[in-house]
Amino acid sequence: MMAFSPETHAAAAEIIARYPAGRSRSALLPLLHLVQAEQGSVTTEGVTFCADTLGITQAEVGAVATFYTMYKRRPVGDYLVSVCTNLSCALLGGDEVFARVAERLGVGHDETTPDGSITLEHAECLAACDYAPVMTVNYEFYDQVDPDSAVAIVEGLQAGERPAPTRGGPLCSFAETSRQLAGFADERPAGVAGPGVGEPSVAGLLLAEAAGWRADQAPAPLVAATPPVAGQGTGPAAPAAAPVPVPAPASSERKGN
Structure with missing residues:
Protein backbone atom coordinates (compact mmCIF):
# COMPACT_ATOMS: atom_id res chain seq x y z
CA MET A 1 0.00 0.00 0.00
CA THR A 66 -18.04 6.86 -7.90
CA PHE A 67 -21.02 9.23 -7.85
CA TYR A 68 -19.25 12.52 -8.64
CA THR A 69 -17.45 12.83 -11.95
CA MET A 70 -14.77 15.16 -10.55
CA TYR A 71 -13.34 12.18 -8.65
CA LYS A 72 -11.33 10.16 -11.14
CA ARG A 73 -10.82 6.44 -10.66
CA ARG A 74 -8.05 6.23 -13.23
CA PRO A 75 -4.87 8.34 -13.40
CA VAL A 76 -5.34 11.80 -14.91
CA GLY A 77 -2.64 13.76 -16.70
CA ASP A 78 -1.32 17.13 -15.66
CA TYR A 79 -4.18 18.68 -17.60
CA LEU A 80 -7.76 17.43 -17.81
CA VAL A 81 -9.30 18.76 -21.02
CA SER A 82 -13.10 18.64 -20.94
CA VAL A 83 -15.07 19.45 -24.08
CA CYS A 84 -18.79 20.08 -23.64
CA THR A 85 -20.89 18.09 -26.08
CA ASN A 86 -24.28 18.71 -24.50
CA LEU A 87 -27.11 20.34 -26.45
CA SER A 88 -26.14 24.02 -26.60
CA CYS A 89 -22.49 23.30 -27.29
CA ALA A 90 -23.30 20.46 -29.68
CA LEU A 91 -25.54 22.72 -31.76
CA LEU A 92 -22.70 25.22 -32.05
CA GLY A 93 -19.95 22.75 -32.92
CA GLY A 94 -18.94 21.02 -29.70
CA ASP A 95 -18.70 17.59 -31.33
CA GLU A 96 -16.41 18.98 -34.03
CA VAL A 97 -14.24 20.58 -31.34
CA PHE A 98 -13.94 17.26 -29.52
CA ALA A 99 -13.15 15.37 -32.72
CA ARG A 100 -10.34 17.76 -33.68
CA VAL A 101 -8.82 17.78 -30.19
CA ALA A 102 -9.02 13.97 -30.04
CA GLU A 103 -7.31 13.74 -33.43
CA ARG A 104 -4.55 16.12 -32.35
CA LEU A 105 -3.91 14.29 -29.08
CA GLY A 106 -4.38 10.79 -30.49
CA VAL A 107 -6.72 9.77 -27.67
CA GLY A 108 -10.44 9.37 -27.11
CA HIS A 109 -12.84 9.96 -24.25
CA ASP A 110 -11.36 9.28 -20.79
CA GLU A 111 -7.95 8.51 -22.27
CA THR A 112 -4.56 10.03 -21.51
CA THR A 113 -1.76 10.83 -23.91
CA PRO A 114 1.20 8.41 -23.83
CA ASP A 115 3.41 10.96 -22.06
CA GLY A 116 0.81 11.26 -19.29
CA SER A 117 0.37 14.99 -19.74
CA ILE A 118 -3.20 15.41 -21.02
CA THR A 119 -6.43 13.53 -20.36
CA LEU A 120 -9.39 14.15 -22.66
CA GLU A 121 -13.06 13.73 -21.83
CA HIS A 122 -16.53 14.50 -23.13
CA ALA A 123 -18.30 16.75 -20.62
CA GLU A 124 -22.03 16.24 -20.39
CA CYS A 125 -22.57 19.88 -19.34
CA LEU A 126 -20.21 22.62 -18.18
CA ALA A 127 -23.00 25.03 -17.17
CA ALA A 128 -21.87 27.74 -19.56
CA CYS A 129 -24.46 27.65 -22.34
CA ASP A 130 -24.16 31.41 -22.79
CA TYR A 131 -20.56 30.90 -23.97
CA ALA A 132 -21.11 27.78 -26.09
CA PRO A 133 -19.21 25.94 -27.28
CA VAL A 134 -16.97 25.74 -24.22
CA MET A 135 -13.99 23.71 -23.13
CA THR A 136 -12.29 23.59 -19.75
CA VAL A 137 -8.79 22.66 -18.70
CA ASN A 138 -8.67 21.58 -15.06
CA TYR A 139 -12.10 23.24 -14.71
CA GLU A 140 -10.96 26.67 -15.98
CA PHE A 141 -13.07 27.99 -18.85
CA TYR A 142 -12.14 28.58 -22.47
CA ASP A 143 -15.25 30.11 -23.98
CA GLN A 144 -16.66 30.12 -27.49
CA VAL A 145 -13.97 27.85 -28.86
CA ASP A 146 -13.90 26.42 -32.34
CA PRO A 147 -11.85 23.46 -33.60
CA ASP A 148 -8.85 25.63 -34.47
CA SER A 149 -8.74 27.61 -31.22
CA ALA A 150 -9.27 24.45 -29.14
CA VAL A 151 -6.40 22.69 -30.90
CA ALA A 152 -4.21 25.76 -30.33
CA ILE A 153 -4.91 25.53 -26.59
CA VAL A 154 -3.90 21.87 -26.32
CA GLU A 155 -0.84 22.50 -28.48
CA GLY A 156 0.15 25.19 -25.99
CA LEU A 157 -0.25 22.69 -23.16
CA GLN A 158 1.92 20.19 -25.02
CA ALA A 159 4.58 22.89 -25.47
CA GLY A 160 4.73 23.45 -21.71
CA GLU A 161 2.65 26.62 -21.74
CA ARG A 162 -0.40 27.43 -19.62
CA PRO A 163 -2.78 29.35 -21.93
CA ALA A 164 -4.78 31.98 -20.04
CA PRO A 165 -8.41 30.95 -19.48
CA THR A 166 -11.18 33.21 -20.72
CA ARG A 167 -12.53 33.58 -17.19
CA GLY A 168 -11.41 32.65 -13.70
CA GLY A 169 -7.93 32.28 -12.27
CA PRO A 170 -4.69 31.33 -14.01
CA LEU A 171 -4.34 27.74 -15.11
CA CYS A 172 -3.10 25.17 -12.59
CA SER A 173 -2.04 21.56 -12.90
CA PHE A 174 -4.64 18.93 -12.07
CA ALA A 175 -2.91 18.22 -8.76
CA GLU A 176 -2.88 21.92 -7.86
CA THR A 177 -6.53 22.26 -8.78
CA SER A 178 -7.48 19.22 -6.70
CA ARG A 179 -5.70 20.67 -3.68
CA GLN A 180 -7.57 23.94 -4.10
CA LEU A 181 -10.86 22.03 -4.31
CA ALA A 182 -9.87 20.47 -1.00
CA GLY A 183 -9.99 23.98 0.43
CA PHE A 184 -6.40 25.21 0.27
CA ALA A 185 -5.50 28.53 -1.31
CA ASP A 186 -3.46 28.90 -4.47
CA GLU A 187 -0.06 29.96 -3.15
CA ARG A 188 1.18 31.42 -6.43
CA PRO A 189 1.51 35.23 -6.42
CA ALA A 190 -0.52 35.33 -9.63
CA GLY A 191 -3.11 32.90 -8.29
CA VAL A 192 -5.97 35.34 -7.96
CA ALA A 193 -9.38 35.15 -9.55
CA GLY A 194 -9.71 36.73 -12.96
CA PRO A 195 -12.92 37.88 -14.62
CA GLY A 196 -15.83 35.68 -13.69
CA VAL A 197 -18.66 37.15 -15.76
CA GLY A 198 -18.69 38.25 -19.36
CA GLU A 199 -21.25 40.10 -21.43
CA PRO A 200 -23.20 36.98 -22.48
CA SER A 201 -23.97 36.26 -18.83
CA VAL A 202 -25.56 39.66 -18.29
CA ALA A 203 -27.29 40.08 -21.66
CA GLY A 204 -30.72 39.94 -20.04
CA LEU A 205 -29.73 42.48 -17.40
CA LEU A 206 -28.39 44.87 -20.03
CA LEU A 207 -31.61 44.53 -22.02
CA ALA A 208 -33.69 45.27 -18.91
CA GLU A 209 -31.60 48.32 -18.08
CA ALA A 210 -31.90 49.63 -21.63
CA ALA A 211 -35.68 49.20 -21.48
CA GLY A 212 -35.90 50.91 -18.10
CA TRP A 213 -37.27 47.84 -16.33
CA ARG A 214 -36.88 47.75 -12.56
CA ALA A 215 -37.10 44.85 -10.13
CA ASP A 216 -39.39 46.80 -7.78
CA GLN A 217 -41.97 47.39 -10.48
CA ALA A 218 -44.64 44.76 -10.91
CA PRO A 219 -45.04 43.68 -14.53
CA ALA A 220 -48.34 44.24 -16.27
CA PRO A 221 -50.70 41.29 -15.82
CA LEU A 222 -50.56 38.78 -18.61
CA VAL A 223 -53.87 37.88 -20.26
CA ALA A 224 -53.71 34.54 -21.97
CA ALA A 225 -55.51 34.46 -25.30
CA THR A 226 -58.08 31.69 -25.57
CA PRO A 227 -57.30 29.54 -28.62
CA PRO A 228 -60.17 28.92 -31.04
CA VAL A 229 -61.99 25.62 -30.78
CA ALA A 230 -61.38 23.37 -33.76
CA GLY A 231 -64.13 23.76 -36.35
CA GLN A 232 -65.57 26.93 -34.84
CA GLY A 233 -63.40 29.55 -36.51
CA THR A 234 -62.41 32.46 -34.33
CA GLY A 235 -65.71 32.86 -32.50
CA PRO A 236 -66.13 32.83 -28.73
CA ALA A 237 -64.50 29.92 -26.98
CA ALA A 238 -66.58 27.38 -25.17
CA PRO A 239 -66.92 27.80 -21.43
CA ALA A 240 -64.11 26.35 -19.44
CA ALA A 241 -64.73 22.86 -18.16
CA ALA A 242 -65.32 22.40 -14.47
CA PRO A 243 -62.22 21.41 -12.57
CA VAL A 244 -61.76 17.72 -12.01
CA PRO A 245 -61.98 16.93 -8.29
CA VAL A 246 -58.80 15.53 -6.77
CA PRO A 247 -59.31 12.50 -4.53
CA ALA A 248 -58.38 13.02 -0.89
CA PRO A 249 -55.22 11.24 0.24
CA ALA A 250 -55.64 7.82 1.74
CA SER A 251 -56.09 7.69 5.48
CA SER A 252 -53.14 6.82 7.68
CA GLU A 253 -54.75 3.44 8.43
CA ARG A 254 -54.41 2.48 4.76
CA LYS A 255 -50.85 3.64 4.11
CA GLY A 256 -49.48 0.16 4.44
CA ASN A 257 -51.77 -1.27 1.75
Missing part, protein backbone atom coordinates in the same frame (compact mmCIF):
# COMPACT_ATOMS: atom_id res chain seq x y z
CA MET A 2 1.29 3.44 -0.90
CA ALA A 3 1.64 5.56 2.22
CA PHE A 4 0.44 9.13 2.04
CA SER A 5 2.91 11.88 2.81
CA PRO A 6 3.08 13.57 6.22
CA GLU A 7 1.88 16.75 4.49
CA THR A 8 -1.28 14.98 3.36
CA HIS A 9 -1.92 13.63 6.86
CA ALA A 10 -1.50 17.15 8.27
CA ALA A 11 -3.77 18.60 5.59
CA ALA A 12 -6.40 15.95 6.34
CA ALA A 13 -6.36 16.90 10.01
CA GLU A 14 -6.75 20.57 9.04
CA ILE A 15 -9.74 19.74 6.84
CA ILE A 16 -11.47 17.72 9.56
CA ALA A 17 -10.94 20.54 12.05
CA ARG A 18 -13.16 22.76 9.92
CA TYR A 19 -16.22 20.72 10.91
CA PRO A 20 -18.04 20.48 14.26
CA ALA A 21 -17.12 17.67 16.62
CA GLY A 22 -18.92 14.49 15.69
CA ARG A 23 -19.46 15.65 12.09
CA SER A 24 -16.11 14.64 10.66
CA ARG A 25 -17.70 12.50 7.95
CA SER A 26 -18.79 15.79 6.34
CA ALA A 27 -15.12 16.24 5.42
CA LEU A 28 -15.26 13.37 2.91
CA LEU A 29 -15.61 15.49 -0.23
CA PRO A 30 -12.53 17.67 0.40
CA LEU A 31 -10.59 14.63 1.62
CA LEU A 32 -11.23 12.89 -1.70
CA HIS A 33 -9.86 15.92 -3.53
CA LEU A 34 -6.87 15.86 -1.20
CA VAL A 35 -5.91 12.25 -1.93
CA GLN A 36 -6.53 12.89 -5.62
CA ALA A 37 -4.09 15.79 -5.47
CA GLU A 38 -1.36 13.46 -4.25
CA GLN A 39 -2.04 10.39 -6.37
CA GLY A 40 -3.65 11.82 -9.51
CA SER A 41 -6.89 9.89 -8.96
CA VAL A 42 -8.92 8.34 -6.16
CA THR A 43 -7.10 5.04 -5.77
CA THR A 44 -7.94 2.07 -3.59
CA GLU A 45 -5.37 3.41 -1.14
CA GLY A 46 -7.09 6.80 -1.21
CA VAL A 47 -10.45 5.22 -0.40
CA THR A 48 -8.88 3.32 2.50
CA PHE A 49 -7.16 6.48 3.77
CA CYS A 50 -10.43 8.46 3.76
CA ALA A 51 -12.35 5.63 5.43
CA ASP A 52 -9.76 5.12 8.17
CA THR A 53 -9.33 8.86 8.75
CA LEU A 54 -13.06 9.49 9.09
CA GLY A 55 -14.06 6.25 10.78
CA ILE A 56 -16.48 5.20 8.05
CA THR A 57 -16.57 2.20 5.73
CA GLN A 58 -14.76 1.90 2.45
CA ALA A 59 -18.12 1.21 0.82
CA GLU A 60 -19.39 4.59 2.02
CA VAL A 61 -16.32 6.32 0.60
CA GLY A 62 -16.54 4.40 -2.66
CA ALA A 63 -20.19 5.29 -3.10
CA VAL A 64 -19.31 8.99 -3.03
CA ALA A 65 -16.16 8.67 -5.13
Whole structure:
Protein backbone atom coordinates (compact mmCIF):
# COMPACT_ATOMS: atom_id res chain seq x y z
CA MET A 1 0.00 0.00 0.00
CA MET A 2 1.29 3.44 -0.90
CA ALA A 3 1.64 5.56 2.22
CA PHE A 4 0.44 9.13 2.04
CA SER A 5 2.91 11.88 2.81
CA PRO A 6 3.08 13.57 6.22
CA GLU A 7 1.88 16.75 4.49
CA THR A 8 -1.28 14.98 3.36
CA HIS A 9 -1.92 13.63 6.86
CA ALA A 10 -1.50 17.15 8.27
CA ALA A 11 -3.77 18.60 5.59
CA ALA A 12 -6.40 15.95 6.34
CA ALA A 13 -6.36 16.90 10.01
CA GLU A 14 -6.75 20.57 9.04
CA ILE A 15 -9.74 19.74 6.84
CA ILE A 16 -11.47 17.72 9.56
CA ALA A 17 -10.94 20.54 12.05
CA ARG A 18 -13.16 22.76 9.92
CA TYR A 19 -16.22 20.72 10.91
CA PRO A 20 -18.04 20.48 14.26
CA ALA A 21 -17.12 17.67 16.62
CA GLY A 22 -18.92 14.49 15.69
CA ARG A 23 -19.46 15.65 12.09
CA SER A 24 -16.11 14.64 10.66
CA ARG A 25 -17.70 12.50 7.95
CA SER A 26 -18.79 15.79 6.34
CA ALA A 27 -15.12 16.24 5.42
CA LEU A 28 -15.26 13.37 2.91
CA LEU A 29 -15.61 15.49 -0.23
CA PRO A 30 -12.53 17.67 0.40
CA LEU A 31 -10.59 14.63 1.62
CA LEU A 32 -11.23 12.89 -1.70
CA HIS A 33 -9.86 15.92 -3.53
CA LEU A 34 -6.87 15.86 -1.20
CA VAL A 35 -5.91 12.25 -1.93
CA GLN A 36 -6.53 12.89 -5.62
CA ALA A 37 -4.09 15.79 -5.47
CA GLU A 38 -1.36 13.46 -4.25
CA GLN A 39 -2.04 10.39 -6.37
CA GLY A 40 -3.65 11.82 -9.51
CA SER A 41 -6.89 9.89 -8.96
CA VAL A 42 -8.92 8.34 -6.16
CA THR A 43 -7.10 5.04 -5.77
CA THR A 44 -7.94 2.07 -3.59
CA GLU A 45 -5.37 3.41 -1.14
CA GLY A 46 -7.09 6.80 -1.21
CA VAL A 47 -10.45 5.22 -0.40
CA THR A 48 -8.88 3.32 2.50
CA PHE A 49 -7.16 6.48 3.77
CA CYS A 50 -10.43 8.46 3.76
CA ALA A 51 -12.35 5.63 5.43
CA ASP A 52 -9.76 5.12 8.17
CA THR A 53 -9.33 8.86 8.75
CA LEU A 54 -13.06 9.49 9.09
CA GLY A 55 -14.06 6.25 10.78
CA ILE A 56 -16.48 5.20 8.05
CA THR A 57 -16.57 2.20 5.73
CA GLN A 58 -14.76 1.90 2.45
CA ALA A 59 -18.12 1.21 0.82
CA GLU A 60 -19.39 4.59 2.02
CA VAL A 61 -16.32 6.32 0.60
CA GLY A 62 -16.54 4.40 -2.66
CA ALA A 63 -20.19 5.29 -3.10
CA VAL A 64 -19.31 8.99 -3.03
CA ALA A 65 -16.16 8.67 -5.13
CA THR A 66 -18.04 6.86 -7.90
CA PHE A 67 -21.02 9.23 -7.85
CA TYR A 68 -19.25 12.52 -8.64
CA THR A 69 -17.45 12.83 -11.95
CA MET A 70 -14.77 15.16 -10.55
CA TYR A 71 -13.34 12.18 -8.65
CA LYS A 72 -11.33 10.16 -11.14
CA ARG A 73 -10.82 6.44 -10.66
CA ARG A 74 -8.05 6.23 -13.23
CA PRO A 75 -4.87 8.34 -13.40
CA VAL A 76 -5.34 11.80 -14.91
CA GLY A 77 -2.64 13.76 -16.70
CA ASP A 78 -1.32 17.13 -15.66
CA TYR A 79 -4.18 18.68 -17.60
CA LEU A 80 -7.76 17.43 -17.81
CA VAL A 81 -9.30 18.76 -21.02
CA SER A 82 -13.10 18.64 -20.94
CA VAL A 83 -15.07 19.45 -24.08
CA CYS A 84 -18.79 20.08 -23.64
CA THR A 85 -20.89 18.09 -26.08
CA ASN A 86 -24.28 18.71 -24.50
CA LEU A 87 -27.11 20.34 -26.45
CA SER A 88 -26.14 24.02 -26.60
CA CYS A 89 -22.49 23.30 -27.29
CA ALA A 90 -23.30 20.46 -29.68
CA LEU A 91 -25.54 22.72 -31.76
CA LEU A 92 -22.70 25.22 -32.05
CA GLY A 93 -19.95 22.75 -32.92
CA GLY A 94 -18.94 21.02 -29.70
CA ASP A 95 -18.70 17.59 -31.33
CA GLU A 96 -16.41 18.98 -34.03
CA VAL A 97 -14.24 20.58 -31.34
CA PHE A 98 -13.94 17.26 -29.52
CA ALA A 99 -13.15 15.37 -32.72
CA ARG A 100 -10.34 17.76 -33.68
CA VAL A 101 -8.82 17.78 -30.19
CA ALA A 102 -9.02 13.97 -30.04
CA GLU A 103 -7.31 13.74 -33.43
CA ARG A 104 -4.55 16.12 -32.35
CA LEU A 105 -3.91 14.29 -29.08
CA GLY A 106 -4.38 10.79 -30.49
CA VAL A 107 -6.72 9.77 -27.67
CA GLY A 108 -10.44 9.37 -27.11
CA HIS A 109 -12.84 9.96 -24.25
CA ASP A 110 -11.36 9.28 -20.79
CA GLU A 111 -7.95 8.51 -22.27
CA THR A 112 -4.56 10.03 -21.51
CA THR A 113 -1.76 10.83 -23.91
CA PRO A 114 1.20 8.41 -23.83
CA ASP A 115 3.41 10.96 -22.06
CA GLY A 116 0.81 11.26 -19.29
CA SER A 117 0.37 14.99 -19.74
CA ILE A 118 -3.20 15.41 -21.02
CA THR A 119 -6.43 13.53 -20.36
CA LEU A 120 -9.39 14.15 -22.66
CA GLU A 121 -13.06 13.73 -21.83
CA HIS A 122 -16.53 14.50 -23.13
CA ALA A 123 -18.30 16.75 -20.62
CA GLU A 124 -22.03 16.24 -20.39
CA CYS A 125 -22.57 19.88 -19.34
CA LEU A 126 -20.21 22.62 -18.18
CA ALA A 127 -23.00 25.03 -17.17
CA ALA A 128 -21.87 27.74 -19.56
CA CYS A 129 -24.46 27.65 -22.34
CA ASP A 130 -24.16 31.41 -22.79
CA TYR A 131 -20.56 30.90 -23.97
CA ALA A 132 -21.11 27.78 -26.09
CA PRO A 133 -19.21 25.94 -27.28
CA VAL A 134 -16.97 25.74 -24.22
CA MET A 135 -13.99 23.71 -23.13
CA THR A 136 -12.29 23.59 -19.75
CA VAL A 137 -8.79 22.66 -18.70
CA ASN A 138 -8.67 21.58 -15.06
CA TYR A 139 -12.10 23.24 -14.71
CA GLU A 140 -10.96 26.67 -15.98
CA PHE A 141 -13.07 27.99 -18.85
CA TYR A 142 -12.14 28.58 -22.47
CA ASP A 143 -15.25 30.11 -23.98
CA GLN A 144 -16.66 30.12 -27.49
CA VAL A 145 -13.97 27.85 -28.86
CA ASP A 146 -13.90 26.42 -32.34
CA PRO A 147 -11.85 23.46 -33.60
CA ASP A 148 -8.85 25.63 -34.47
CA SER A 149 -8.74 27.61 -31.22
CA ALA A 150 -9.27 24.45 -29.14
CA VAL A 151 -6.40 22.69 -30.90
CA ALA A 152 -4.21 25.76 -30.33
CA ILE A 153 -4.91 25.53 -26.59
CA VAL A 154 -3.90 21.87 -26.32
CA GLU A 155 -0.84 22.50 -28.48
CA GLY A 156 0.15 25.19 -25.99
CA LEU A 157 -0.25 22.69 -23.16
CA GLN A 158 1.92 20.19 -25.02
CA ALA A 159 4.58 22.89 -25.47
CA GLY A 160 4.73 23.45 -21.71
CA GLU A 161 2.65 26.62 -21.74
CA ARG A 162 -0.40 27.43 -19.62
CA PRO A 163 -2.78 29.35 -21.93
CA ALA A 164 -4.78 31.98 -20.04
CA PRO A 165 -8.41 30.95 -19.48
CA THR A 166 -11.18 33.21 -20.72
CA ARG A 167 -12.53 33.58 -17.19
CA GLY A 168 -11.41 32.65 -13.70
CA GLY A 169 -7.93 32.28 -12.27
CA PRO A 170 -4.69 31.33 -14.01
CA LEU A 171 -4.34 27.74 -15.11
CA CYS A 172 -3.10 25.17 -12.59
CA SER A 173 -2.04 21.56 -12.90
CA PHE A 174 -4.64 18.93 -12.07
CA ALA A 175 -2.91 18.22 -8.76
CA GLU A 176 -2.88 21.92 -7.86
CA THR A 177 -6.53 22.26 -8.78
CA SER A 178 -7.48 19.22 -6.70
CA ARG A 179 -5.70 20.67 -3.68
CA GLN A 180 -7.57 23.94 -4.10
CA LEU A 181 -10.86 22.03 -4.31
CA ALA A 182 -9.87 20.47 -1.00
CA GLY A 183 -9.99 23.98 0.43
CA PHE A 184 -6.40 25.21 0.27
CA ALA A 185 -5.50 28.53 -1.31
CA ASP A 186 -3.46 28.90 -4.47
CA GLU A 187 -0.06 29.96 -3.15
CA ARG A 188 1.18 31.42 -6.43
CA PRO A 189 1.51 35.23 -6.42
CA ALA A 190 -0.52 35.33 -9.63
CA GLY A 191 -3.11 32.90 -8.29
CA VAL A 192 -5.97 35.34 -7.96
CA ALA A 193 -9.38 35.15 -9.55
CA GLY A 194 -9.71 36.73 -12.96
CA PRO A 195 -12.92 37.88 -14.62
CA GLY A 196 -15.83 35.68 -13.69
CA VAL A 197 -18.66 37.15 -15.76
CA GLY A 198 -18.69 38.25 -19.36
CA GLU A 199 -21.25 40.10 -21.43
CA PRO A 200 -23.20 36.98 -22.48
CA SER A 201 -23.97 36.26 -18.83
CA VAL A 202 -25.56 39.66 -18.29
CA ALA A 203 -27.29 40.08 -21.66
CA GLY A 204 -30.72 39.94 -20.04
CA LEU A 205 -29.73 42.48 -17.40
CA LEU A 206 -28.39 44.87 -20.03
CA LEU A 207 -31.61 44.53 -22.02
CA ALA A 208 -33.69 45.27 -18.91
CA GLU A 209 -31.60 48.32 -18.08
CA ALA A 210 -31.90 49.63 -21.63
CA ALA A 211 -35.68 49.20 -21.48
CA GLY A 212 -35.90 50.91 -18.10
CA TRP A 213 -37.27 47.84 -16.33
CA ARG A 214 -36.88 47.75 -12.56
CA ALA A 215 -37.10 44.85 -10.13
CA ASP A 216 -39.39 46.80 -7.78
CA GLN A 217 -41.97 47.39 -10.48
CA ALA A 218 -44.64 44.76 -10.91
CA PRO A 219 -45.04 43.68 -14.53
CA ALA A 220 -48.34 44.24 -16.27
CA PRO A 221 -50.70 41.29 -15.82
CA LEU A 222 -50.56 38.78 -18.61
CA VAL A 223 -53.87 37.88 -20.26
CA ALA A 224 -53.71 34.54 -21.97
CA ALA A 225 -55.51 34.46 -25.30
CA THR A 226 -58.08 31.69 -25.57
CA PRO A 227 -57.30 29.54 -28.62
CA PRO A 228 -60.17 28.92 -31.04
CA VAL A 229 -61.99 25.62 -30.78
CA ALA A 230 -61.38 23.37 -33.76
CA GLY A 231 -64.13 23.76 -36.35
CA GLN A 232 -65.57 26.93 -34.84
CA GLY A 233 -63.40 29.55 -36.51
CA THR A 234 -62.41 32.46 -34.33
CA GLY A 235 -65.71 32.86 -32.50
CA PRO A 236 -66.13 32.83 -28.73
CA ALA A 237 -64.50 29.92 -26.98
CA ALA A 238 -66.58 27.38 -25.17
CA PRO A 239 -66.92 27.80 -21.43
CA ALA A 240 -64.11 26.35 -19.44
CA ALA A 241 -64.73 22.86 -18.16
CA ALA A 242 -65.32 22.40 -14.47
CA PRO A 243 -62.22 21.41 -12.57
CA VAL A 244 -61.76 17.72 -12.01
CA PRO A 245 -61.98 16.93 -8.29
CA VAL A 246 -58.80 15.53 -6.77
CA PRO A 247 -59.31 12.50 -4.53
CA ALA A 248 -58.38 13.02 -0.89
CA PRO A 249 -55.22 11.24 0.24
CA ALA A 250 -55.64 7.82 1.74
CA SER A 251 -56.09 7.69 5.48
CA SER A 252 -53.14 6.82 7.68
CA GLU A 253 -54.75 3.44 8.43
CA ARG A 254 -54.41 2.48 4.76
CA LYS A 255 -50.85 3.64 4.11
CA GLY A 256 -49.48 0.16 4.44
CA ASN A 257 -51.77 -1.27 1.75
